[in-house]
Amino acid sequence: MSQQDPHTGSGEPEFLGSALAHLHEVLRTAAEGASGERLLVLTHRGPDPDAIGALEGMRFLLDRSLGIQADIVTVGRIHRAENLALVRALDLEFGEYDEIRPQEYFGSLLVDTQPGFGHTVLPEELPLLGVLDHHVTPEGGAGPDEVPHHDVRLGVGATSSIVWDYIRESGLELEPVVATALFCGVRYDTKDLSRNVSTLDEEAYYETFRRAHREVLPSIHNPPLPRKYYAELHRALDLACQHGPLVLCLLGEVSHPEFVAEMADFFLRMRGASWVVVGGFVEEEGEYVISLRTDQAFGNAYPLLQRVMGGEGTFGGHGHIAGGRIPVEAAREGAVEEIEERLNVLALAVIGKDEHGEDGPEERDLI
Numbered sequence: 500m501s502q503q504d505p506h507t508g509s510g511e512p513e514f515l516g517s518a519l520a521h522l523h524e525v526l527r528t529a530a531e532g533a534s535g536e537r538l539l540v541l542t543h544r545g546p547d548p549d550a551i552g553a554l555e556g557m558r559f560l561l562d563r564s565l566g567i568q569a570d571i572v573t574v575g576r577i578h579r580a581e582n583l584a585l586v587r588a589l590d591l592e593f594g595e596y597d598e599i600r601p602q603e604y605f606g607s608l609l610v611d612t613q614p615g616f617g618h619t620v621l622p623e624e625l626p627l628l629g630v631l632d633h634h635v636t637p638e639g640g641a642g643p644d645e646v647p648h649h650d651v652r653l654g655v656g657a658t659s660s661i662v663w664d665y666i667r668e669s670g671l672e673l674e675p676v677v678a679t680a681l682f683c684g685v686r687y688d689t690k691d692l693s694r695n696v697s698t699l700d701e702e703a704y705y706e707t708f709r710r711a712h713r714e715v716l717p718s719i720h721n722p723p724l725p726r727k728y729y730a731e732l733h734r735a736l737d738l739a740c741q742h743g744p745l746v747l748c749l750l751g752e753v754s755h756p757e758f759v760a761e762m763a764d765f766f767l768r769m770r771g772a773s774w775v776v777v778g779g780f781v782e783e784e785g786e787y788v789i790s791l792r793t794d795q796a797f798g799n800a801y802p803l804l805q806r807v808m809g810g811e812g813t814f815g816g817h818g819h820i821a822g823g824r825i826p827v828e829a830a831r832e833g834a835v836e837e838i839e840e841r842l843n844v845l846a847l848a849v850i851g852k853d854e855h856g857e858d859g860p861e862e863r864d865l866i
């Protein structure tokens with residue numbers, strides 16, 4: 500377990516000397532005598548812009564500053580139009596997890612996630628050498644004692660900012676493609692510096708923007724949306740219920756997990772809403788995915804999600820954002836409905852209401 504306190508965001512990692520030098524030493528030592536020559540760099544399933552920015556930044560840093568050849572490998576398809584647009588606009592290429600040959604690597608490195616999260620897989624044959632992340636270490640996860648280079652900064656809004664900090668320390672001049680990926684990571688995880696922001700995020704945001712391909716940013720920010728997006732949006736609007744400060748939207752089946760996160764951001768903008776819980780079953784992944792958001796005044800998302808999950812599945816969070824996953828026995832009829840019933844009861848219990856809520860019907864139906 501980590502020593503970090505999830506509620507205060509304290510517990511910045513301490514390295515003797517610099518973080519970059521420490522990372523370099525850990526990787527150099529591990530590579531010595533190992534049969535594999537390359538490093539495997541991984542993130543969570545279905546990478547978002549912050550994960551993509553951190554991966555690209557890491558690839559650049561490892562190659563140019565540390566002289567280490569790295570392979571970036573992702574798990575699960577990218578579905579969200581904005582995230583796909585980022586990959587396509589910058590012509591980024593990632594390997595596929597199912598195709599890796601562990602014997603070619605001397606170890607692995609994880610960005611924007613940690614071991615123990617339900618949406619993260621690691622090859623068991625390889626030593627995990629480093630973690631760079633900004634989420635609270637999950638229960639049963641790996642702390643500084645288990646991972647040689649453990650850089651988890653709870654007070655930072657984006658892992659891309661942490662990776663940028665290493666690049667800054669290295670003295671390398673950012674290339675436009677890498678700068679653009681890092682900028683998008685900071686931009687989307689901090690909502691353009693409007694949430695979970697530290698001084699490091701601000702510096703990373705402005706410095707990466709200065710060097711980014713600015714002409715491609717609009718096409719990443721507002722890509723064309725498929726028709727099915729509008730059908731799914733329609734269903735979400737139909738199902739969302741406001742109960743005082745809480746907006747609850749349990750969607751049944753959804754096409755991809757990013758839609759759940761996007762709706763959580765969307766409903767938080769509702770006047771009077773202080774926190775939002777959105778959930779949906781992703782058949783491809785066999786999991787029920789939950790996103791929780793709180794507004795600036797309401798406080799930390801992590802302890803709230805802990806109560807809403809009621810001990811089921813895995814979850815993580817930082818600042819005003821938290822997410823969780825519950826494995827679903829897809830073959831069993833009614834499994835998704837049962838999860839949604841439990842979430843409904845637990846979320847309403849946080850605000851002191853029974854499973855039917857106490858609001859009148861006029862407040863229950865949004866549309």
Ligand SMILES: [Mn+2]
Nearest residue numbers: 549611658688
């Ligand atoms: Mn992130």
